[in-house]
Amino acid sequence: MVDRNPVGGPVATRATPVQDTRDEAHEGQSAQVIPLRSAERGGSQRRRHAVDTGHSGEASVVNLSGATDVPGQRASAEPTPAVAESDELVPEAVAKAVEFVRGRLTGEYDVDEFGFDPELTETVLLPALRMLYDKWFRVEVHGAENLPLGGGGLVVGNHSGTIPLDALMTMVAVHDNHPKQRHLRLLGADLVFKLPFVGTLARKTGHTLACHPDAERLLRGGELVGVFPEGYKGVGKPFGARYKLQRFGRGGFISAALRTGVPIIPCAIVGAEETYPKLGDIKPLARLLGLPYFPVTPFFPLLGPLGAVPLPTKWHIEFGEPVRTDLADGDAWDDPMRVLSLTDRVRESMQELLYARLSQRGGVFGD
Amino acid sequence: MPSNIVLVTGVSGELGGKLLARLGNNPDFERVIGVDTSPPPKRVIARMGNAEFVRADIRNPLIAKIISSAKVDTVVHAATTAHPPGPARRTPVKEMNVIGTMRLLAACQRAPLVRKLVVKSTAAVYGASARSPAVFTEDSPLMPVSPRGFASDAVEMEGYVRGLQRRRPDITVTVARFTSMIGPEVDTVTTRYFALPVVPTVLGYDARMQLVHSSDALSVLELATVRDNPGVFNVGGDGVLALSQAVRMAGRVELPVPMAALPSVSRLLRGANLVDFSHDQLRLLNFGRVVDTGPLKREFGYTPRWSTREAFEDYVQGRALRPVIDGRSLSALLRKVALPSANEHVPSQ
Numbered sequence: 015m016v017d018r019n020p021v022g023g024p025v026a027t028r029a030t031p032v033q034d035t036r037d038e039a040h041e042g043q044s045a046q047v048i049p050l051r052s053a054e055r056g057g058s059q060r061r062r063h064a065v066d067t068g069h070s071g072e073a074s075v076v077n078l079s080g081a082t083d084v085p086g087q088r089a090s091a092e093p094t095p096a097v098a099e100s101d102e103l104v105p106e107a108v109a110k111a112v113e114f115v116r117g118r119l120t121g122e123y124d125v126d127e128f129g130f131d132p133e134l135t136e137t138v139l140l141p142a143l144r145m146l147y148d149k150w151f152r153v154e155v156h157g158a159e160n161l162p163l164g165g166g167g168l169v170v171g172n173h174s175g176t177i178p179l180d181a182l183m184t185m186v187a188v189h190d191n192h193p194k195q196r197h198l199r200l201l202g203a204d205l206v207f208k209l210p211f212v213g214t215l216a217r218k219t220g221h222t223l224a225c226h227p228d229a230e231r232l233l234r235g236g237e238l239v240g241v242f243p244e245g246y247k248g249v250g251k252p253f254g255a256r257y258k259l260q261r262f263g264r265g266g267f268i269s270a271a272l273r274t275g276v277p278i279i280p281c282a283i284v285g286a287e288e289t290y291p292k293l294g295d296i297k298p299l300a301r302l303l304g305l306p307y308f309p310v311t312p313f314f315p316l317l318g319p320l321g322a323v324p325l326p327t328k329w330h331i332e333f334g335e336p337v338r339t340d341l342a343d344g345d346a347w348d349d350p351m352r353v354l355s356l357t358d359r360v361r362e363s364m365q366e367l368l369y370a371r372l373s374q375r376g377g378v379f380g381d
Numbered sequence: 382m383p384s385n386i387v388l389v390t391g392v393s394g395e396l397g398g399k400l401l402a403r404l405g406n407n408p409d410f411e412r413v414i415g416v417d418t419s420p421p422p423k424r425v426i427a428r429m430g431n432a433e434f435v436r437a438d439i440r441n442p443l444i445a446k447i448i449s450s451a452k453v454d455t456v457v458h459a460a461t462t463a464h465p466p467g468p469a470r471r472t473p474v475k476e477m478n479v480i481g482t483m484r485l486l487a488a489c490q491r492a493p494l495v496r497k498l499v500v501k502s503t504a505a506v507y508g509a510s511a512r513s514p515a516v517f518t519e520d521s522p523l524m525p526v527s528p529r530g531f532a533s534d535a536v537e538m539e540g541y542v543r544g545l546q547r548r549r550p551d552i553t554v555t556v557a558r559f560t561s562m563i564g565p566e567v568d569t570v571t572t573r574y575f576a577l578p579v580v581p582t583v584l585g586y587d588a589r590m591q592l593v594h595s596s597d598a599l600s601v602l603e604l605a606t607v608r609d610n611p612g613v614f615n616v617g618g619d620g621v622l623a624l625s626q627a628v629r630m631a632g633r634v635e636l637p638v639p640m641a642a643l644p645s646v647s648r649l650l651r652g653a654n655l656v657d658f659s660h661d662q663l664r665l666l667n668f669g670r671v672v673d674t675g676p677l678k679r680e681f682g683y684t685p686r687w688s689t690r691e692a693f694e695d696y697v698q699g700r701a702l703r704p705v706i707d708g709r710s711l712s713a714l715l716r717k718v719a720l721p722s723a724n725e726h727v728p729s730q
Contacts, residue, residue: 112712112719115712116716119629119708119709121622121628125623126621128516129587131623207511210585210586213586214586222515225514227516228514231515231516
């Protein structure tokens with residue numbers, strides 16, 4: 015008990031009953047109890063300043079109602095009786111929201127070295143995306159069992175749709191269909207991180223720059239990484255080229271997977287390619303705005319902002335059989351021929367998945 | 382052969398002075414000499430034990446004479462200022478950084494007795510941009526943000542250090558690249574920044590910050606002097622804080638400024654004698670910088686005792702920064718208002 019609460023002796027003893035309730039509430043959910051920040055810290059004597067200003071007087075309502083899904087919140091809170099009484103009547107959502115706002119106001123949440131903020135992602139960003147996912151695109155997921163249960167993995171998807179909504183939907187698909195609700199860490203172009211707001215949000219949802227060091231670091235750290243090797247060529251392809259995979263670059267993602275020995279999971283996203291049927295490209299305007307392309311769709315820029323609403327197509331996201339990379343010998347990642355042949359293999363299996371799924375679907379907008 | 386006679390540069394500075402006091406109280410050294418253009422602060426002189434202070438300018442050839450006549454075998458170069466905390470004129474700082482380093486290293490090269498060199502550098506050498514990797518390792522390319530800033534001085538300086546290594550392979554060289562330093566007692570650009578009641582940030586960006594506590598920085602320099610650990614090492618605390626998070630923790634008011642208006646804000650702050658924001662610093666606020674400290678832990682053998690968050694909390698509490706916006710009382714108020722009103726809507730059971 016005490017070592018989980020290094021804030022100080024007296025607080026620890028007073029907080030003991032609270033933690034007992036907590037533990038009961040969390041039986042079988044020990045994974046969420048372990049990553050509490052206060053548990054990770056050693057050096058209790060060093061935090062001498064923190065002791066007196068501690069968290070006394072702040073009731074951790076969520077702890078009592080057992081509604082915590084939020085990692086990174088503190089265990090050590092001393093409930094004031096008044097709140098503890100009213101506590102049982104408070105709806106879970108409100109208590110959760112209050113707890114969330116409290117963390118935001120006091121800066122008590124965790125961010126990893128890539129800027130990933132799991133609490134914000136799960137509380138605010140994923141629910142927002144989920145609306146689009148459930149109601150607008152009605153995403154159906156197939157083959158979620160192909161995603162690795164634990165450890166690193168590289169999800170390779172087809173990119174399309176002018177605005178990379180497909181990447182965000184794949185993120186939701188992985189989180190909501192994986193038994194452990196893993197986060198898909200996407201690799202994005204540098205343009206994403208250059209843009210204000212977009213770049214920050216991307217970092218907060220756990221995405222990072224598509225470059226070798228970052229990809230390898232994430233994979234070595236046992237994360238599930240998502241990559242769209244077609245890049246701009248894929249996301250900005252004309253409507254006529256839909257579901258035709260574009261060139262895959264140098265296969266940098268393959269060599270990162272080979273180097274770390276993680277499986278590659280091909281992923282086919284069907285439906286995204288029709289959300290913004292790109293008919294043309296105003297190149298001078300794109301150059302002026304510093305964008306890779308300036309799309310012309312049947313509705314954009316004709317209808318202005320209204321034209322930027324994506325068409326409500328029906329989506330299917332399918333995860334294919336994983337391709338193992340740990341069987342290759344040590345320096346395969348350095349051999350361009352082997353990297354490229356593995357790249358082609360992954361590309362072919364993605365194209366097959368795409369065609370198979372396309373032939374099965376009924377219509378673009380419905381089943 | 383262990384170090385015996387140590388020369389420390391930049392002892393009037395924050396880190397150099399403390400290092401002089403530490404080494405001066407270490408009985409293993411025969412002599413500890415501190416040099417700088419101005420004497421160290423009084424509190425350092427009072428505590429510096431056997432260490433002696435010599436007023437000398439490292440930009441002056443005289444430094445070679447000091448090194449050879451005192452039979453110095455270990456040189457600790459802590460005189461480089463990567464980010465002067467307050468408004469400083471660019472030319473003298475650059476001279477001290479670049480020409481001073483050149484002179485000092487030339488003196489080391491000519492002194493046959495010198496066998497160890499410890500250099501204080503900065504993680505700003507990696508730059509910060511949308512194209513940078515999220516975490517810099519020691520072998521990441523050095524791309525300072527602008528060709529004129531303090532970071533580019535550090536890159537030049539490290540270039541001279543590599544040149545010395547080439548010409549004198551017998552010298553053990555340790556280069557420590559520090560992330561932004563923070564602590565209750567130090568005066569750095571970071572500590573001044575968070576002491577502002579209203580903290581300007583870049584609109585639409587939330588940088589990742591990695592900090593190193595000043596006591597950890599001191600320990601790393603001391604260990605590098607005492608032990609032989611050749612190589613380049615990033616020095617930073619574990620973990621990362623988002624800039625907005627740090628602002629909230631310090632109870633400051635965040636003032637997001639559009640990127641285009643930021644230079645004028647920084648000019649204003651500089652004019653008001655508050656913080657000197659260089660171009661490097663502005664980019665740091667934009668994108669942030671995180672370094673990999675694996676080699677520091679594994680090869681150098683030092684694990685920072687303060688994480689980024691602990692170092693920042695220590696700074697906030699040690700400085701007794703009075704919060705402008707108190708997040709704790711605000712959230713307590715919210716709880717008082719929100720929970721009972723939520724209760725009213727719950728059908729009684």
